Amino acid sequence: MLSNTSERWGSISIALHWLSAVAVIGLFASGWWISTLTYYHPWYNAAPWWHKSFGITLLAMTLLRVVWRLVTPTPRPLEHRHEALAAKLGHGLIYLLLLTVLCSGYLISTAEGSPISVFGWFEILASWRFSRQATLMGTLHWYAAWSLVILAAGHALFALKHHFLDHRATLTRMLGRGS
Template sequence: MWRNTRSGWGWVSITLHWLSALAVIGLFALGWWMTGLDYYDPWYNQGPWLHRSVGALLLLATVFRLVWRLFHPTPREDGSRFEAAAARAGHLLLYVLLLVALVSGYLITTAKGSGVSVFGWFELPATLYGYDNQAEIAGTVHWYSALALLVLAAGHGLISLKHHWIDKRQTLVRMISAQYAKRD
C-alpha cells in the first residue's frame, strides 16, 4: 500500500501530494503577508526565514517526488482521451510551475552568495549567484509563478471535486486512501 499501482496511489505519493499542497498554500500566504511587514515588526526576519526553510524542504521533497514518480507506476486515468491528455498536461504544468517558483525563490535568497539555512539543520549552498539584477528578476519570476501555481492548483482541486461529485469517479478517493493501490 505504500507503493503506487496501476489502480491507485500509494501512501508515499499521497503523503507527498498533500504535504506539497499544504506547503504551497502556506508559503503563498506567508509570502504575501511578510512582504507587507514593517522593519520593526518582530516577524520581519522570522517570516522570511520560515518561508525559505519550508520552501527549501518543499524543493527537496519535490525532487524526491519526481524521482519516485519516475520509478513507480501511475494509476490508470479515468475519462475520455481528451480528459486524460488534459490531466497529463495539467499535472506537468503544476510540476513545472512548482519547480520554477521554488528555484526562483532559491535564486532570490542566494543572489549575494549566501546559502539557504533550513531551520538551522543544514544549509543549501549557493550555486548560482552574483548575476546582475538576479534577486529582482528571480523575485518577479517567483511572484508570477507562485501566483500561477496557486490558480492552477485551485483549478486542480475544483476539477477533482467535479470528478468526485458529478462524474462519480474514484479520482479524489484514490488520492486520499491507498486502499486502491493494493488491488493490482
C-alpha cells in the first residue's frame, strides 16, 4: 500500500520518515565531525562535499514529504485530543526546523557565490548574497540543527512512550504494521 489511509501510514510516508530520520542523524553527526577537521586533514575538502550533497538530497526529500503530506490523508490520531494537538505542533516545528537547517546550510555553502555540487551530478546555483551571510547563517544552522536533534529525540521518546507505556499503535503504524 503506497498511500496513507485513515488507519495507517502508506509505504511512501514510512520510507520518507525513516530516510529523513537517518539523514538528519547522519548529517548532524557529520556536521559536528566536519567542524573538528583541520586544514591538513585528508577529509577537509571531501567531507563537506558529501555533507552538502546529502543535505540537498534531504531538502528535496523534505519538500516531497511536505507535498505528499498535503495531498494524502493522514491516519486518525490514536492519542487523546490534547496529545494529538501537541503532536501536530511538534511535527510542524520539526518541519520548520528541518527547512531552517537545510536552507541555512544552502546559504552558508553559497555565501561566496559558488554553486553546490550534488554528488557531481548537477549543481545548485547561488541565488543571492548578503553581508555576513556565512557567519549569520552558520550561527542559525548550528542552533537550528541542535534544536532539531533535541526535538527529534523527544519525538522518538514519545513514540516509545506511546508504544510501551500507553500500548498504542502509534509506533507500529510508522513501522508499517497497521493499528
